[in-house]
Each structure stands twice: as C-alpha cells, then as structure tokens.
Amino acid sequence: MxxxxxxxxxxxxxxxxxxxxxxxxxxxxxxxxxxxxxxxxxxxxxxxxxxxxxxxxxxxxxxxxxxxxxxxxxxxxxxxxxxxxxxxxxxxxxxxxxxxxxxxxxxxxxxxxxxxxxxxxxxxxxxxxxxxxxPLKKGDSFExxxxxxxxxxxxxxxxxxxxxxxxxxxxxxxxxxxxxxxxxLNSLAWSLGIATALALIGSALLAQAAATTVLRPVQRLGDAARKLGEGKLDTRLVVSGTDELADLSRTFNRAAGSLEKKVADMSAREESSRRFVADMSHELRTPLTAITAVAEVLEDEADSLDPMIAPAVHLVVSETRRLNDLVENLMEVTRFDAGTARLVLDTVDVADQVTACVDARAWLDAVDLDAERGLMVRLDPRRLDVILANLIGNALKHGGSPVRVAVRADDDELTIEVRDHGPGVPEEVLPHVFDRFYKASASRPRSEGSGLGLSIAMENAHIHGGDITAFNSPDGDGAVFLLRLPRDAGRLLDAPADEDRDDDRDGPGDDANGKDGAK
Structure with a gap:
C-alpha cells in the first residue's frame, strides 16, 4: 500500500x-x-x-x-x-x-x-x-x-x-x-437465539440511522471548519432545527463571520501599510536621485573644501547612499509582501556567478572560493547575486575575513555554504537573524545597513523554492549560513521567463547588514 x-x-x-x-x-x-x-x-x-x-x-x-x-x-x-x-x-x-x-x-x-x-x-x-x-414432624404422619x-x-x-x-x-x-x-427447550433456545440475532441486527441498523442523523451535522461542521482553516472565510453552515447541534452551527457561523471581518480589516490595514511604504519609497526616489547627484559632486570636490566642512560632506554622502539603499530595499520588500516578485530564469555557471558577485564588490582578496567550474543550474542570476552579496557581505562585516564560500550540488539541489571566522552568533539571536530590522542589542540601534539584507536574501531563496539556515560552526570558529536551492527552479515554480527586468529591480543588491548587531 x-x-x-x-x-x-x-x-x-x-x-x-x-x-x-x-x-x-x-x-x-x-x-x-x-x-x-x-x-x-x-x-x-x-x-x-x-x-x-x-x-x-x-x-x-x-x-x-x-x-x-x-x-x-x-x-x-x-x-x-x-x-x-x-x-x-x-x-x-x-x-x-x-x-x-x-x-x-x-x-x-x-x-x-x-x-x-x-x-x-x-x-x-x-x-x-x-x-x-x-423423623415425624408436626402435621406429618408418614415415615x-x-x-x-x-x-x-x-x-x-x-x-x-x-x-x-x-x-x-x-x-x-x-x-x-x-x-x-x-x-x-432446545427449540425455545434456538428461537431466542434467532430473536437475539435479529435484535442485534436491528440495533445495528438503528445505530447506523442514529449515527447518520447525529454525525451528518458534525461532518458538515468539520468540513466547514476545514474550509475555514484553508482560508475560505465566507464558509457558512445551513442551520435548521433548535437542538444543540443547531446552536453549535449558529455559533460557528457567528465565529466565522467575526473572523472574516477581522481578517478583512487586517488585510485592509496591511494593504494600506504596504501601499504607503511603496508610495513613500517611490516618492522618495526623485528627491533622493537629486540629493545623490549633489552628494557625488560634493564628494568629488571634498578634497578642495575647507577641512572643517569635508567630514560633514563625507557624512552626507554616506548617509545619502544608506538612505538610497534603504528605499530600494523597502520597495523590494513591498514587492515580496504583495506577491508581485517574479523569477527571470536562466542557465548559469554557479562558480562564475559567485566570482562575478565577489569581483563586483572588490572582495576577491577577502573571500576563499571553493567551487567547481561547469556546475550549471537554472535560476534567477540577479536574485542569486542579491543572496550572495548579503550573505558574504554580512560575514565580512561581522565575522571578518577570510570568508570561505563552498559550492556543492547533487542531482536535485544546490548548496552554497558561507563561513566566517568571527565570534559566531549568540544562540538567542540565531532564530531572529532573518527578521526584518532585528537588533541583537538595544544599545546598538543604528548600523550601516538597512537591517533588511538577510530578510531579502531569505525571500529570494524562498521564491526559488529554497531556504537559508544559520548556525554556529561546531568547532566554535565563526558562523555558517547554508543556502539550499533547487538546481532547476523552473520545475518547482511556475515562473515566467520573459519578465521585464526593469520592472522588478532589486536595487543595489549589496546590503549585507541583515545581521545588524547579531555579533
């Protein structure tokens, strides 16, 4: 079976x-x-x-x-x-x-x-x-x-x-x-035995009828509860009668109605919040573009400025870039929440992709790559770049170099291990490293990144049908982030291959601060 x-x-x-x-x-x-x-x-x-x-x-x-x-x-x-x-x-x-x-x-x-x-x-x-x-007794005269x-x-x-x-x-x-x-008496016993058997059969039929009468409403209630649990919040029961089961059905209908209303209210508030974040991010893009251009001009002229003003210029440039990264990451998060993020699949060499990611960010001297050439996979290369940039950048920032990146694959799965040599992640922090804006210490609320990097990396892994796990090295030498992706994301996900890349941009893809304050 x-x-x-x-x-x-x-x-x-x-x-x-x-x-x-x-x-x-x-x-x-x-x-x-x-x-x-x-x-x-x-x-x-x-x-x-x-x-x-x-x-x-x-x-x-x-x-x-x-x-x-x-x-x-x-x-x-x-x-x-x-x-x-x-x-x-x-x-x-x-x-x-x-x-x-x-x-x-x-x-x-x-x-x-x-x-x-x-x-x-x-x-x-x-x-x-x-x-x-x-012996003769009173009233008895016979021996x-x-x-x-x-x-x-x-x-x-x-x-x-x-x-x-x-x-x-x-x-x-x-x-x-x-x-x-x-x-x-034997005939009587057979008759009584037959009567007992008939009574047993009759009781079974009566029990079946009673069970059907009692359990049919219970079954309908169970089916309705199952549909409600599957998200069909408009599920209602037809109520008839005045017995206890009818009262239970009415109670279920009232609870389902209340739940539907609360979920609708929460969905409306969530949609409103998501729309607000998206609108705010779009609105911030225009002034940020102008501010970024001015900041770059100021940065070019920083050496000719008054030494008292130069540090302020560098600070403005740094914070402008950080704000720009935050806006781009917020826009990407809203796309994930809205379910509009899509894969653009391509067949790529994983070793080339990792090398390109590290080279584009000038990390070649700080990263040891263990990857076999010619390992071909079908996935979204831009989203893989975002995942790798956040994992490797996070390891460099919090663990220090050298960071070791090991790529392995079997017939169905691709695994990429990113290992640093830092102090590791506190055990109480490990379950939260992929949470948005999570801070390991309230005394360190500010960091260079947006606090969304690892969260975005996890979302990109999920959209491929994969996952990321974080744990400390068994030998106590640093933290390990293990990325698992299917070798062919197209087999697991119904992903359109002709999506316009410009409509689904991830931003700079190099926010490596998702583990902000985790070490």
Whole structure:
C-alpha cells in the first residue's frame, strides 16, 4: 500500500471512529439486553416446563402407589410385582415403574419394562433417601416420603422418583423420560437465539440511522471548519432545527463571520501599510536621485573644501547612499509582501556567478572560493547575486575575513555554504537573524545597513523554492549560513521567463547588514 493510500485509509478510520463507537455501543447494549431477556425467558420457561412435567408425573405416581401398591400383599412373587408395575405404568403412559418387594425373606423386583428400567438405573443416593425413615414432624404422619432426582442415562435426561409403602409394602420407583421437554427447550433456545440475532441486527441498523442523523451535522461542521482553516472565510453552515447541534452551527457561523471581518480589516490595514511604504519609497526616489547627484559632486570636490566642512560632506554622502539603499530595499520588500516578485530564469555557471558577485564588490582578496567550474543550474542570476552579496557581505562585516564560500550540488539541489571566522552568533539571536530590522542589542540601534539584507536574501531563496539556515560552526570558529536551492527552479515554480527586468529591480543588491548587531 502506497503512502498516500495509507494516509487516506487512516483518515477514513479517523472519520468513522465516532460512527464505529456508536455502532459498537448500540450493539453491546442490544446484545446485553437481548441476551439477558432471552436468558431470563429461557430459564423461566425451562423451570415452568420441567416443573409442570415433574409435578404431573410425581402426582400420578404418588396416587398409583397409594391406590395400587399399598393394596398389594407383603409377600409377592416377581411375576406378581411385574404385573402390578405394568398396570401402574399402563394407567398413566409416559413413565416406567419398578417395584421392589420381598418373598420368603428374599428381595423380589418387578419392572414394567426390563429393557427400559432396571434397578441399576436408580441412583444410589435416591435409593438411600427412599429407604431411610424420616423423623415425624408436626402435621406429618408418614415415615417415608416421596423423593425425586433428575439424572441422565445414556445421554438422555430422566426424572427418577421413589417412595416406600408403610407397613412392609413394596418400594416403588418411577422413570420418566424428559427428552421431549429437552427438545422443546432446545427449540425455545434456538428461537431466542434467532430473536437475539435479529435484535442485534436491528440495533445495528438503528445505530447506523442514529449515527447518520447525529454525525451528518458534525461532518458538515468539520468540513466547514476545514474550509475555514484553508482560508475560505465566507464558509457558512445551513442551520435548521433548535437542538444543540443547531446552536453549535449558529455559533460557528457567528465565529466565522467575526473572523472574516477581522481578517478583512487586517488585510485592509496591511494593504494600506504596504501601499504607503511603496508610495513613500517611490516618492522618495526623485528627491533622493537629486540629493545623490549633489552628494557625488560634493564628494568629488571634498578634497578642495575647507577641512572643517569635508567630514560633514563625507557624512552626507554616506548617509545619502544608506538612505538610497534603504528605499530600494523597502520597495523590494513591498514587492515580496504583495506577491508581485517574479523569477527571470536562466542557465548559469554557479562558480562564475559567485566570482562575478565577489569581483563586483572588490572582495576577491577577502573571500576563499571553493567551487567547481561547469556546475550549471537554472535560476534567477540577479536574485542569486542579491543572496550572495548579503550573505558574504554580512560575514565580512561581522565575522571578518577570510570568508570561505563552498559550492556543492547533487542531482536535485544546490548548496552554497558561507563561513566566517568571527565570534559566531549568540544562540538567542540565531532564530531572529532573518527578521526584518532585528537588533541583537538595544544599545546598538543604528548600523550601516538597512537591517533588511538577510530578510531579502531569505525571500529570494524562498521564491526559488529554497531556504537559508544559520548556525554556529561546531568547532566554535565563526558562523555558517547554508543556502539550499533547487538546481532547476523552473520545475518547482511556475515562473515566467520573459519578465521585464526593469520592472522588478532589486536595487543595489549589496546590503549585507541583515545581521545588524547579531555579533
């Protein structure tokens, strides 16, 4: 089973878990109720059937013993006892009779059917009870009582009873088959079992109907919540009824409406702020262009100016350039936030790109490059230049030279490692080095860069489908920034290749101060 199929199967199990629990609970309740009712009904019917059959047989046997056996002489032959037993059994069909008497001091036995009932069929415990004299109690004038016992002979249930005639008369035993009653009770048990099964099936159907009735609104609520989580804030539930689920649906609708309104308000404020930054940056461009031109003229004439004025001129020139970089970076940030930044893909040699980036900024003497020539990738070379300029410039500024840049690649991924030899980044600062305008120390709020360099580098990595991670070297020798990019960004991103470069300019691309105050 594939991973996707397995996840789908597990999701299905999660979806049906509540339904399954309802079915199981209904089935268990129905099973316990049906089994209890069937067990009680079977036990009551069994006792009623056996008691009725037993009482009828014992009552008739008692009368036969009182009317026939009591009138027999004390001395009888086996033939006479057999004849008397046959008469007793024939008068009340359904059981066999065994009479035990004496003749000339010897025991004599007569049975109504020697094949069906012999003396060996009488349990010893019953024979002892029948022969034992019972103490006379108030209201009881008989020394011998009628005793009975249920037994099994050859797998067939029987009722065996016996009593003795007072005054030396014969002792009589009765054998009554209970096989018909067993068959009737077995039929009753099958009927109750079928009724229990039908009750279980009915409870399952009822549970299914109840689960569907209860879970359908819950499922709709879950689907609506999922859509709401996916950003479809106009999702609403159709409310019907006045039960608890209807109240829950109304509460969901109110919460969704409130959330939609708040998100709309926040989006409007965010759009307004983004538009303000973009408009402000565009508006600042014109005066900055003029100021920059004047500053460059002043810089050219700085050596001929009054020594008291020259430092101020240099300061103005420096701050003008910094302000120009800040405006360009703000414009780029607004493009990322608005989602209008696009890739202009090209197939390039990574080693050439890194060399060109370092050479354009006069960093050749401060950077050690470990890159194999001929390593071709398809990406946006200008955005790669922005990433490298910020990472390498940041390492030079905060870690010091030499900065080592190592380029590696496999079939799918390009990795560029930028390592410095400085004191490293404090552990509490590492999670924030890519945050905009983050300052590691409140006592150093001002730096030469805009504070957006690493943030812009990260955004450029993300738009390629890549990422940048920052960590300290395990040997404690400086910080490491690891850039990961796909070798072919066109396969991962739907990037138009004919975008106008002038409409998506990154600015100077050399703001290497994103880690401002991080070291």
């Amino acid at each position: 594939s991973g996707a199929a397995k996840r789908s199967f597990l999701a299905g199990l999660r979806w049906t878990s509540l339904r399954l629990r309802l079915l199981i609970v209904f089935a268990l309740v129905a099973l316990v109720a049906a089994v209890s009712a069937s067990g009680i009904a079977y036990w009551l019917n069994r006792e009623a059937v056996l008691t009725r059959t037993q009482d009828a047989a014992l009552g008739d046997f008692r009368r036969q013993m009182q009317n026939r056996a009591a009138s027999l002489p004390t001395q009888l032959t086996a033939a006479e006892l057999r004849h008397a037993a046959e008469q007793m059994a024939s008068s009340s069909p359904g059981y066999h009779v065994l009479l035990v008497g004496s003749h000339d001091g010897k025991p004599v036995v007569g049975s109504s059917d020697l094949d069906a009932f012999t003396a060996q069929d009488v349990p010893d415990s019953l024979r002892k009870q029948v022969s034992r004299k019972q 011998y009582h009628l005793f009975w016992q249920r037994t099994s002979i050859g797998g067939t249930p029987y009722l065996v009873a016996g009593t003795k005639i007072i005054g030396g008369g014969p002792t009589g035993y009765m054998l009554k088959s209970l096989d018909q009653e067993r068959q009737d």
